[in-house]
Amino acid sequence: APMKVRGMQKRFGAFTALDNVSLDVTAGELVCLLGPSGCGKTTLLRCIAGLERQDRGELYLGSRDVSHLAPQARDYGILFQSYALFPNLSVEANIAYGLAGSGRDEVRKRVAQMLELVGLTGSEKKYPGQLSGGQQQRVALARALAPAPSLLLLDEPMSALDARVREHLCTELRQLQRRLGITTLMVTHNQDEAMLMADRIAVMNNGKVEQYATPQEIYDRPATPFVAEFVGQGNWLPFRRSSDSHAQVGGMNLRL
Numbered sequence: 001a002p003m004k005v006r007g008m009q010k011r012f013g014a015f016t017a018l019d020n021v022s023l024d025v026t027a028g029e030l031v032c033l034l035g036p037s038g039c040g041k042t043t044l045l046r047c048i049a050g051l052e053r054q055d056r057g058e059l060y061l062g063s064r065d066v067s068h069l070a071p072q073a074r075d076y077g078i079l080f081q082s083y084a085l086f087p088n089l090s091v092e093a094n095i096a097y098g099l100a101g102s103g104r105d106e107v108r109k110r111v112a113q114m115l116e117l118v119g120l121t122g123s124e125k126k127y128p129g130q131l132s133g134g135q136q137q138r139v140a141l142a143r144a145l146a147p148a149p150s151l152l153l154l155d156e157p158m159s160a161l162d163a164r165v166r167e168h169l170c171t172e173l174r175q176l177q178r179r180l181g182i183t184t185l186m187v188t189h190n191q192d193e194a195m196l197m198a199d200r201i202a203v204m205n206n207g208k209v210e211q212y213a214t215p216q217e218i219y220d221r222p223a224t225p226f227v228a229e230f231v232g233q234g235n236w237l238p239f240r241r242s243s244d245s246h247a248q249v250g251g252m253n254l255r256l
Helices: 041-049 091-099 104-117 133-145 163-180 191-197 215-220 225-231
Strands: 003-012 015-025 030-034 056-061 076-079 151-155 183-188 200-205 208-213 246-249 252-255
Touching: 003 041, 015 041, 015 056, 015 200, 015 208, 030 041, 030 191, 041 056, 041 076, 041 151, 041 183, 076 133, 091 104, 091 133, 104 133, 133 163, 163 191, 183 191, 191 215, 191 225, 200 215, 200 225, 208 215, 208 225, 215 225
Parallel strands: 030 183, 030 200, 076 151, 151 183
Antiparallel strands: 003 015, 003 056, 200 208, 246 252
């Protein structure tokens, strides 16, 4: 389903975490919230999830206003950086956790389907402690997708993994997301990850979205100095504007 965020405000005491943020995500799109720590990206994700209550602003999932619904009524799957699997439950039981209320056969079938999806068929009876970090992350992903949510929320899902596993999982997650066509919002502070995975990137700074565009556009035409610095290496040169279309840089007259 498409998602709309409108005028989202959130303060913690005197600190403004979200400063009137609006964002449209089309159905089936993968959007990255990218920015340094403290920029508001995790707070935005938590408000969308209903884990944090915004002071002002609306959230629409499809045509439903879900701004004030409890988290469990919002129809999303969520994946945290810590995986948050239950160590005392088998892989099967972990994935089945969100399927309470379905019949036993149906659950078994769905769990098998999910494990096949994330490439872990045959691991039903294992416990999280017997799996590698990358495998645990796949189980957590399978658990998030099991109830077939309209929206997938990913909070720094790769940050606890080493670089090689991380790159591999990024590519897999992207292929899987495309195949399922599930609307996905992912928080990251890793520019490479965002550039590699996103259809569009919202670059955040100080509680605001500074630019919301495709990775190519953000790299080629950064909207602000902050965006330019954050997604690439910048050289800042002093200039004097010599006309509407030209600027004097050192001894050169450049056409803008």
